[in-house]
Structure formats: structure tokens, C-alpha cells
Amino acid sequence: MFLVTGATGGxxxxxxxxxxxxxxxxxxxxxxxxxxxxxxxxxxxxxIGDLRREKDIEKACWGVEYIIxxxxxxxxxxxxxxxxxxxxxxxxxxxxxxxxxxxxxxxAERGYEDAPVFKAKRAVEQYLEASGLxxxxxxxxxxxxxxxPLAERFRETGLYLLIGDPKNRxxxxxxxxxxxxxxxxxxxxxxxxxILPVGGPEILLREDIPRIFSQIFHKEPVVINSPLFIVDGLxxxxxxxxxxLQKALGTYRTLLSNEFFCRKExxxxxxxxxxxxxxxxxxxxxxYLAV
Ligand SMILES: NC(=O)c1ccc[n+]([C@@H]2O[C@H](COP(=O)([O-])OP(=O)(O)OC[C@H]3O[C@@H](n4cnc5c(N)ncnc54)[C@H](OP(=O)(O)O)[C@@H]3O)[C@@H](O)[C@H]2O)c1
Numbered sequence: 001m002f003l004v005t006g007a008t009g010g011x012x013x014x015x016x017x018x019x020x021x022x023x024x025x026x027x028x029x030x031x032x033x034x035x036x037x038x039x040x041x042x043x044x045x046x047x048i049g050d051l052r053r054e055k056d057i058e059k060a061c062w063g064v065e066y067i068i069x070x071x072x073x074x075x076x077x078x079x080x081x082x083x084x085x086x087x088x089x090x091x092x093x094x095x096x097x098x099x100x101x102x103x104x105x106x107x108a109e110r111g112y113e114d115a116p117v118f119k120a121k122r123a124v125e126q127y128l129e130a131s132g133l134x135x136x137x138x139x140x141x142x143x144x145x146x147x148x149p150l151a152e153r154f155r156e157t158g159l160y161l162l163i164g165d166p167k168n169r170x171x172x173x174x175x176x177x178x179x180x181x182x183x184x185x186x187x188x189x190x191x192x193x194x195i196l197p198v199g200g201p202e203i204l205l206r207e208d209i210p211r212i213f214s215q216i217f218h219k220e221p222v223v224i225n226s227p228l229f230i231v232d233g234l235x236x237x238x239x240x241x242x243x244x245l246q247k248a249l250g251t252y253r254t255l256l257s258n259e260f261f262c263r264k265e266x267x268x269x270x271x272x273x274x275x276x277x278x279x280x281x282x283x284x285x286x287x288y289l290a291v
Contacts, residue, residue: 002026003064005051005088006071007044008034010145011103014179015068016044022183029060029071051084052076061091066186068101073117075248081120089124089131099134099186106141106171106197106260115254116247125195134192136185138178141199141260144284145175147209151285154213154221163226164256166207171199171261174279181274190273198270199262201278212282216291228257 002019006012007028019026020042028044030036040046049056051071069088073080092100108121128135154160178198185191210221231253239246271277
């Protein structure tokens with residue numbers, strides 16, 4: 001039995017689909033408010049709970065052999081990115097789990113002071129490495145599925161909002177490839193006890209993304225390039241009445257102001273370990289947008 005947290009998210013949903021296609025039993029950890037009917041139809045065992053509650057995590061781990069931690073944090077990195085994962089790891093040890101797959105983030109090791117999610121991910125990585133469990137830590141760059149709503153908006157308006165430096169490099173990974181890597185991590189020997197950066201096959205500049213949209217939709221892009229100080233201004237304004245949100249926006253600012261890409265050798269290593277070729281962004285978008 002696989003336990004998948006974040007089972008209704010961009011990565012988790014695809015992981016559960018793949019597991020069910022392979023006729024593996026999967027327990028999807030969802031909230032009562034989550035949109036989980038598709039997972040239920042696919043034959044996943046639905047566990048309703050909240051990852052902020054230790055008791056729920058403890059119950060969800062009964063009878064589990066593999067844990068895939070793929071949940072997000074709703075601006076609460078301490079409770080969800082940190083505490084929930086520490087509890088999942090402790091429960092994995094208590095239940096003799098065979099393999100733990102943790103979705104971290106590219107750059108988790110860089111020590112960004114102003115980014116609670118990055119700090120929590122790094123602390124969890126270290127806890128998992130020292131746990132004695134078999135593990136795979138995946139550090140994805142941006143997910144291609146995040147760009148689908150932006151592509152839809154571009155299709156209608158031709159508009160693309162680019163915040164920060166358009167020349168910053170990025171790798172965008174196909175969310176389907178990432179899900180496949182997650183599932184294969186528990187069986188592929190080369191993935192055991194490894195920390196792997198996961199990106200797409202090409203290093204893009206952020207300004208390449210509207211160009212790709214333009215090629216797909218045959219539409220001239222209108223790029224609105226907003227400087228980072230606009231985000232800083234918004235953060236300061238939010239800080240007046242919601243300091244937690246102000247802190248959470250530090251992660252967002254970190255993502256906008258730095259480069260997140262995988263080197264060619266890292267991608268070659270990934271393709272060698274998992275024995276398939278990663279899909280590029282244009283191909284992913286064309287599949288989903290039916291163009
Ligand atoms: N998106 C990216 O570009 C990216 C890049 C690198 C790393 N990552 C990491 O990859 C992981 C998954 O990202 P994603 O984009 O697939 O996530 P996502 O689409 O934002 O989904 C987040 C998931 O977490 C669940 N969740 C949130 N709070 C919860 C709680 N209190 N109890 C139970 N479930 C809860 C959500 O459930 P509901 O459906 O109920 O909201 C949802 O299933 C995250 O750890 C993220 O940091 C993402």
C-alpha cells in the first residue's frame with residue numbers, strides 16, 4: 001500500500017493515477033474539502049484528514065509500505081512543509097515503511113533566509129537522510145502544469161505577466177514525467193537514498209515562456225514585465241495586517257528573484273537512472289491544450 005499526501009495536488013493526483021494504472025493499491029490522504037472524486041473512481045482508498053493533525057497522520061500510516069509526501073503548504077510552512085513531514089517520517093519508521101519519497105524543491109540547500117518553504121524542505125531532507133529509512137528526495141524545478149492556466153489566459157488575451165528578470169534561467173519539468181519518477185523511485189536501484197534535482201530537458205530563459213505560448217497559439221505576445229519592487233511593496237502592505245502572509249511571500253519572492261534550473265549533466269543523470277527521455281515544455285503544453 002502506498003500512502004500519497006497532497007493526493008489532489010498537481011503532482012499527487014498524477015502519482016495516484018499512475019499507481020492505479022499499475023494496479024497498485026494507493027491510499028490518498030485528502031481533506032474533506034478536497035476535490036477527490038476522480039481518485040475514488042480510480043480505486044484509491046480515500047483517507048480524509050488534515051496534515052496539521054498528528055493523529056490523522058498516525059492513522060493514515062497504518063498498513064502502509066511506501067510513503068510519497070507530495071503535499072503543499074497553504075502558506076503554513078511550519079505546520080505542513082516541516083511538522084507534517086517530520087511526523088510522516090517518524091510514522092514511517094514506526095511502521096517499517098520500505099521507502100519514503102519526499103518532494104522537496106530545487107535550491108533547498110542554498111540557505112535562502114527569507115524563504116520558509118525552502119528552509120523547511122532542507123530541514124526535512126536532513127531528517128530523512130538521518131532516519132535510516134530508504135528514501136528518494138526529489139528536488140523539482142517549476143512544474144509545467146502550473147503554466148496551463150497562464151497559457152489559457154494567453155490564448156484568450158495574448159497577455160503574459162513576467163515579474164522580475166526576464167533573463168533568469170529556469171527548467172520546467174513535465175508534471176507527468178515527475179509523477180513517473182516519483183513512482184519509479186521506489187523500485188529503481190539508482191534512485192535509492194539519492195537527492196535528485198528534477199527539471200525539464202531544456203534550460204529556458206523566463207522570457208522564452210511567452211515565446212513558446214506564441215508559437216503554440218500563433219499569437220504575438222504582449223509581455224508585461226513588472227519589477228520585483230512591486231512584490232516588495234505588496235509584501236510590506238500585507239505585513240501591516242497579516243505578518244504570516246508577509247513571511248510566506250518571502251518564498252514567492254525567492255522564486256522570482258533567483259535562477260532555478262538543472263544542469264545538462266543532472267538531466268542526463270536523471271534520464272539514465274529512470275531510463276526515459278524527459279518531455280520539453282512545448283510538447284507538454286500541446287498535449288494538454290490540444291493544439
Ligand atoms: N508547483 C511547483 O512548481 C513545485 C516546484 C517544486 C516543488 N514543489 C513541491 O511539490 C509539492 C506538491 O506541489 P503541487 O504543486 O503538486 O501542490 P498543489 O497542487 O499546490 O497541491 C497541494 C496539495 O496539498 C494538499 N494539502 C494542503 N494542505 C493540506 C492539509 N492541511 N492537509 C492535507 N492536505 C493538504 C492539498 O489539498 P487540497 O486539494 O485539499 O487543497 C493539495 O492536494 C509541494 O511540496 C511543493 O512544495 C512544487
